[in-house]
Amino acid sequence: MSYDFIETILFALLTLGIVGGALGVVFLNRITGSALLMAFTFLCNAGMFVLLGAETIAAFQVLIYVGAITVLVLYGVMFTPQQDRPYGLFFQKQTPWAALFVAPIGLFVALFAFSFRDGSHASAKGGDLVPLATSVFRDYAFPFEVASVLLLAAMIGAIVLVKRDDE
Amino acid sequence: MPLGPFGLDPAIWAVLRLLLAIVLAIAVVFNGALAQIYLERKVQAIIQDRVGPIHTGPWGLLQTFADAIKLLGKEDIRARLTDHWFFLAAPAIVFSPMLASFVVIPFAPGVVGADLNIGLLYLTTLGSMTVLGIVIAGWASNNKYSLIGGLRSAGQLISYEVPQILSLVTVVLVVGSLSLTQIVDSQPGVFINLLLLPLAFTTYFIAALAETNRNPFDLPEAESELVAGFLTEYSGMRWGLFFVAEYGEVTVVSSIVATLWFGGWHGPWTDIHPLLGPALGVLWFTLKTYFFVLVFMWIRATLPRFRIDQLMSLCWKFLIPVTLTNLLVTATLLLAFPTEKLPVAIANWILLVFFAAAVPYLQRRRLAAIRQRLATSRLALATADRPR
Numbered sequence: 001m002s003y004d005f006i007e008t009i010l011f012a013l014l015t016l017g018i019v020g021g022a023l024g025v026v027f028l029n030r031i032t033g034s035a036l037l038m039a040f041t042f043l044c045n046a047g048m049f050v051l052l053g054a055e056t057i058a059a060f061q062v063l064i065y066v067g068a069i070t071v072l073v074l075y076g077v078m079f080t081p082q083q084d085r086p087y088g089l090f091f092q093k094q095t096p097w098a099a100l101f102v103a104p105i106g107l108f109v110a111l112f113a114f115s116f117r118d119g120s121h122a123s124a125k126g127g128d129l130v131p132l133a134t135s136v137f138r139d140y141a142f143p144f145e146v147a148s149v150l151l152l153a154a155m156i157g158a159i160v161l162v163k164r165d166d167e
Numbered sequence: 168m169p170l171g172p173f174g175l176d177p178a179i180w181a182v183l184r185l186l187l188a189i190v191l192a193i194a195v196v197f198n199g200a201l202a203q204i205y206l207e208r209k210v211q212a213i214i215q216d217r218v219g220p221i222h223t224g225p226w227g228l229l230q231t232f233a234d235a236i237k238l239l240g241k242e243d244i245r246a247r248l249t250d251h252w253f254f255l256a257a258p259a260i261v262f263s264p265m266l267a268s269f270v271v272i273p274f275a276p277g278v279v280g281a282d283l284n285i286g287l288l289y290l291t292t293l294g295s296m297t298v299l300g301i302v303i304a305g306w307a308s309n310n311k312y313s314l315i316g317g318l319r320s321a322g323q324l325i326s327y328e329v330p331q332i333l334s335l336v337t338v339v340l341v342v343g344s345l346s347l348t349q350i351v352d353s354q355p356g357v358f359i360n361l362l363l364l365p366l367a368f369t370t371y372f373i374a375a376l377a378e379t380n381r382n383p384f385d386l387p388e389a390e391s392e393l394v395a396g397f398l399t400e401y402s403g404m405r406w407g408l409f410f411v412a413e414y415g416e417v418t419v420v421s422s423i424v425a426t427l428w429f430g431g432w433h434g435p436w437t438d439i440h441p442l443l444g445p446a447l448g449v450l451w452f453t454l455k456t457y458f459f460v461l462v463f464m465w466i467r468a469t470l471p472r473f474r475i476d477q478l479m480s481l482c483w484k485f486l487i488p489v490t491l492t493n494l495l496v497t498a499t500l501l502l503a504f505p506t507e508k509l510p511v512a513i514a515n516w517i518l519l520v521f522f523a524a525a526v527p528y529l530q531r532r533r534l535a536a537i538r539q540r541l542a543t544s545r546l547a548l549a550t551a552d553r554p555r
Contacts, residue, residue, distance in 0.1 A: 032250070032303075039299060059289055060288075062292045063288070063291065067328075068295065068325060071299055071321050074299075074321075075302070129285060
């Protein structure tokens with residue numbers, strides 16, 4: 001008797017988690033609840049990466065998205081006054097327009113997803129750390145550096161924008 | 168059909184192993200917390216010239232058990248205007264990543280839950296998840312003090328994560344692996360990493376104090392200004408769970424220090440016997456870990472608390488530049504001398520002495536600037552108040 005079915009069960013559970021969490025983020029009427037469900041979706045995503053044998057990417061996913069981005073979103077939510085402005089500003093109700101724009105993108109994504117036939121098998125012992133490092137720091141070093149300079153520029157720009165003149 | 172250990176079916180063994188690991192981790196965490204609370208009281212009592220708990224049991228040993236039973240028996244109070252589910256979930260969100268950290272800690276050769284080859288990354292990842300629970304706890308309590316405590320904690324933890332990870336990266340660069348077992352294997356005998364990277368150790372230790380919300384960085388729960396910070400609305404075992412998580416976090420951080428800089432389970436006589444050796448390894452590892460737990464307590468009894476702006480400027484204006492310099496120098500030297508470790512060690516010691524010597528100088532300059540500002544403002548006040 002083989003135990004390959006466990007992976008399928010895990011995949012199903014994670015899929016349910018991702019789709020359910022994402023739906024909750026969109027449909028929930030409480031902004032903190034949405035933020036927490038977003039963290040949950042990211043966690044399930046990290047689980048998917050583990051199933052694919054990419055545990056380093058899974059760890060970074062949790063470290064950056066759950067540990068930092070969600071906390072920043074919560075920070076933003078807590079510092080935003082919610083009482084003194086119309087409710088509609090926080091929860092938009094323009095479903096038809098949104099559907100119109102999302103549908104073509106969804107179609108494209110679905111077509112792309114079904115174009116995969118054979119999943120590439122996870123690398124054997126040693127994990128994905130070395131392949132990841134070689135691709136980021138050797139094969140794609142230039143785009144990586146360009147992206148980091150871009151992020152640095154964005155960060156400095158944000159600081160300049162919010163800095164008050166009187167200081 | 169393949170057979171697992173003890174002649175068991177591999178599937179049954181996998182489930183059994185998981186259960187065993189969870190039970191062991193919970194046992195280690197809860198008993199560790201009880202022992203640490205007792206130690207903390209005794210150590211502080213000794214430092215403050217008191218006797219500490221003495222009445223319950225021999226040397227007051229049963230005092231923390233009595234307190235734990237009291238906590239378990241308390242009524243579970245929840246204020247009406249709290250955010251129900253978040254309020255209940257927050258202690259669990261803080262507790263479970265801490266529990267999961269114990270999977271990768273190598274207690275002895277072969278005594279490790281899972282030898283992940285990204286062990287160190289896994290530990291920092293779990294450490295960063297604690298923030299989420301604390302922010303949620305502060306938000307869900309629907310209380311000003313809790314909210315400010317939670318937000319402070321988020322700012323503090325996110326800031327101090329940077330020097331913490333940068334210090335760890337320095338060790339990873341020198342050892343060449345993220346796996347904790349390989350890091351232990353790389354420092355046999357007396358050649359522990361502390362001799363090689365004392366500056367990384369210092370910066371990591373300071374950042375770890377802040378990450379675990381311990382004195383002098385316990386601003387999120389500063390009693391004198393915030394009641395009890397994000398813990399204000401919690402009582403009974405939910406409150407207890409936060410504290411167990413804090414002590415567990417202290418254990419995890421101390422064991423990281425013991426593993427990375429002090430040779431982990433290495434010690435005398437670890438290879439005399441196939442069964443006795445690992446047991447001795449566990450003993451050495453526990454002793455090293457608890458030494459650092461004791462240092463944490465010593466610091467708590469010695470230092471006053473930081474102010475929030477001092478906390479932030481210590482991190483961003485001192486620790487991060489120091490760790491970045493250290494990382495840069497180490498990486499350059501490792502590129503120049505890939506096989507030699509002596510240049511890295513010399514550079515690290517020089518940097519440590521340099522930065523330690525810079526502290527009093529910086530302090531004097533800062534104080535002079537404050538005095539200058541005070542004097543000018545006083546002068547301005549005096550000229551403004553003069554009657555015409």
